[in-house]
Amino acid sequence: xxxxxxxxxxxxxxxxxxxxxxxxxxxxxxxxxxxxxxxxxxxxxxxxxxxxxxxxxxxxxxxxxxxxxxxxxxxxxxxxxxxxxxxxxxxxxxxxxxxxxxxxxxxxxxxxxxxxxxxxxxxxxxxxxxxxxxxxxxxxxxxxxxxxxxxxxxxxxxxxxxxxxxxxxxxxxxxxxxxxxxxxxxxxxxxxxxxxxxxxxxxxxxxxxxxxxxxxxxxxxxxxxxxxxxxxxxxxxxx
Amino acid sequence: xxxxxxxxxxxxxxxxxxxxxxxxxxxxxxxxxxxxxxxxxxxxxxxxxxxxxxxxxxxxxxxxxxxxxxxxxxxxxxxxxxxxxxxxxxxxxxxxxxxxxxxxxxxxxxxxxxxxxxxxxxxxxxxxxxxxxxxxxxxxxxxxxxxxxxxxxxxxxxxxxxxxxxxxxxxxxxxxxxxxxxxxxxxxxxxxxxxxxxxxxxxxxxxxxxxxxxxxxxxxxxxxxxxxxxxxxxxxxxxxxxxxxxxxxx
Ligand SMILES: NC(=O)c1ccc[n+]([C@@H]2O[C@H](COP(=O)([O-])OP(=O)(O)OC[C@H]3O[C@@H](n4cnc5c(N)ncnc54)[C@H](OP(=O)(O)O)[C@@H]3O)[C@@H](O)[C@H]2O)c1
Numbered sequence: 168x169x170x171x172x173x174x175x176x177x178x179x180x181x182x183x184x185x186x187x188x189x190x191x192x193x194x195x196x197x198x199x200x201x202x203x204x205x206x207x208x209x210x211x212x213x214x215x216x217x218x219x220x221x222x223x224x225x226x227x228x229x230x231x232x233x234x235x236x237x238x239x240x241x242x243x244x245x246x247x248x249x250x251x252x253x254x255x256x257x258x259x260x261x262x263x264x265x266x267x268x269x270x271x272x273x274x275x276x277x278x279x280x281x282x283x284x285x286x287x288x289x290x291x292x293x294x295x296x297x298x299x300x301x302x303x304x305x306x307x308x309x310x311x312x313x314x315x316x317x318x319x320x321x322x323x324x325x326x327x328x329x330x331x332x333x334x335x336x337x338x339x340x341x342x343x344x345x346x347x348x349x350x351x352x353x354x355x356x357x358x359x360x361x362x363x364x365x366x367x368x369x370x371x372x373x374x375x376x377x378x379x380x381x382x383x384x385x386x387x388x389x390x391x392x393x394x395x396x397x398x399x400x401x402x403x404x405x406x
Numbered sequence: 407x408x409x410x411x412x413x414x415x416x417x418x419x420x421x422x423x424x425x426x427x428x429x430x431x432x433x434x435x436x437x438x439x440x441x442x443x444x445x446x447x448x449x450x451x452x453x454x455x456x457x458x459x460x461x462x463x464x465x466x467x468x469x470x471x472x473x474x475x476x477x478x479x480x481x482x483x484x485x486x487x488x489x490x491x492x493x494x495x496x497x498x499x500x501x502x503x504x505x506x507x508x509x510x511x512x513x514x515x516x517x518x519x520x521x522x523x524x525x526x527x528x529x530x531x532x533x534x535x536x537x538x539x540x541x542x543x544x545x546x547x548x549x550x551x552x553x554x555x556x557x558x559x560x561x562x563x564x565x566x567x568x569x570x571x572x573x574x575x576x577x578x579x580x581x582x583x584x585x586x587x588x589x590x591x592x593x594x595x596x597x598x599x600x601x602x603x604x605x606x607x608x609x610x611x612x613x614x615x616x617x618x619x620x621x622x623x624x625x626x627x628x629x630x631x632x633x634x635x636x637x638x639x640x641x642x643x644x645x646x647x648x649x650x651x652x653x654x655x656x
Binding site: 265267271279285309311322324325329330334335 | 463497499515518521544548549552553557564567643644646
């Protein structure tokens with residue numbers, strides 16, 4: 168059945184990077200609502216045609232959850248087939264220690280916002296027997312460069328593990344852990360990967376792997392070179 | 407190197423595992439700084455008490471200078487934690503916010519502040535108290551599971567940096583304890599006799615921390631459970647669901 172019909176898909180952080188690459192891939196076949204921190208004007212022209220946009224700033228996690236629910240209603244949806252909670256930030260630790268401000272900002276945007284959004288979207292997802300997808304990172308096992316970021320992604324991992332079990336039979340829950348991709352996230356984080364960047368995957372290829380992992384509903388899934396070299400961006404299920 | 411008696415900081419030191427840690431430390435000649443919402447109920451007068459609700463950023467920011475000046479420390483226990491059990495979607499959003507603030511954000515902010523201010527002596531040990539659920543999953547406490555996993559990985563990420571300052575980091579993964587906390591949050595009819603006495607857990611964790619171990623899973627049964635959980639994550643989480651989530655009332 169999956170891949171056969173048009174789905175209503177919400178993608179947070181859908182105006183840039185991996186979220187936008189995924190949106191572009193899905194726009195022809197599905198109905199999309201994207202969110203971000205930037206205003207409607209700032210993102211005009213960058214979004215795929217037909218996609219809706221809602222401002223939901225995740226530095227206030229509670230408000231961002233309400234904004235998404237309102238945005239979905241205003242868009243005319245009464246259910247949700249997929250929620251892809253992808254928005255995220257990284258802040259490179261200065262001299263090895265994250266500042267209090269960086270810790271709070273990272274946990275709010277990456278972890279707490281996703282938790283409160285999941286809770287707020289539950290009735291809509293349940294109605295459509297939908298899938299909740301959390302975008303983690305391979306850093307969820309730990310990273311000395313970005314400790315608070317790694318912590319936020321580990322939180323998503325543990326959250327998905329518990330919630331997948333809790334919502335079994337109602338809403339599928341999964342966490343996907345992308346490997347490094349050529350988006351602006353590293354520059355925004357104040358981190359220069361230098362020559363390592365040549366080894367990063369193209370956002371488009373990660374997005375392709377995200378789409379097939381979403382269609383398969385499996386969890387957890389790592390989306391990096393190993394999967395890529397096994398044809399992960401070209402084969403597998405279609406969303 | 408060391409001047410005067412050894413000093414320790416224990417957050418959440420007024421009850422449960424924290425109080426057991428404080429008892430052990432006092433009995434072993436440490437000077438102890440306790441941070442908690444409430445004063446210690448055991449009538450411990452010989453501790454420096456810092457009152458703070460860790461769910462509040464303003465309160466925490468207000469006491470950070472006192473925490474730093476309470477040092478330099480030989481032992482730091484970031485132990486304070488709260489739980490919230492119930493169907494994830496049925497719990498109030500504020501509850502999830504508080505779980506994340508108290509269990510994850512506050513200990514990370516405190517650890518970072520102590521490192522920045524060099525408030526730990528060389529040779530000190532810092533302990534982050536996570537939960538055995540890290541290895542088993544915890545349906546019925548999804549935000550709690552998230553909060554403790556995040557903390558465990560923060561500690562792991564900071565280990566190298568800490569070592570460069572001569573501080574060892576230990577992550578403790580205690581299983582169910584015989585504390586008010588566990589009793590309040592475990593399902594009705596759960597078998598309390600299998601829970602570990604907090605005094606025993608405290609001494610096991612302290613032994614591991616003082617030996618500079620990376621992880622401390624107090625109790626052979628819990629250690630076995632962690633191994634099985636790591637090898638068979640899905641069946642173990644399914645079992646946790648039957649034990650915990652399926653018995654919830656709300
Ligand atoms: N790129 C990688 O190497 C990599 C690797 C592993 C995991 N990931 C994860 O993949 C996800 C997407 O990353 P990316 O590389 O695509 O990053 P990106 O290019 O920097 O895009 C981040 C997206 O998140 C949104 N966002 C940031 N802060 C926000 C806030 N406060 N409120 C609402 N939205 C906010 C941004 O919207 P605005 O533009 O409006 O701020 C943007 O749409 C993140 O969760 C990231 O952690 C990335």
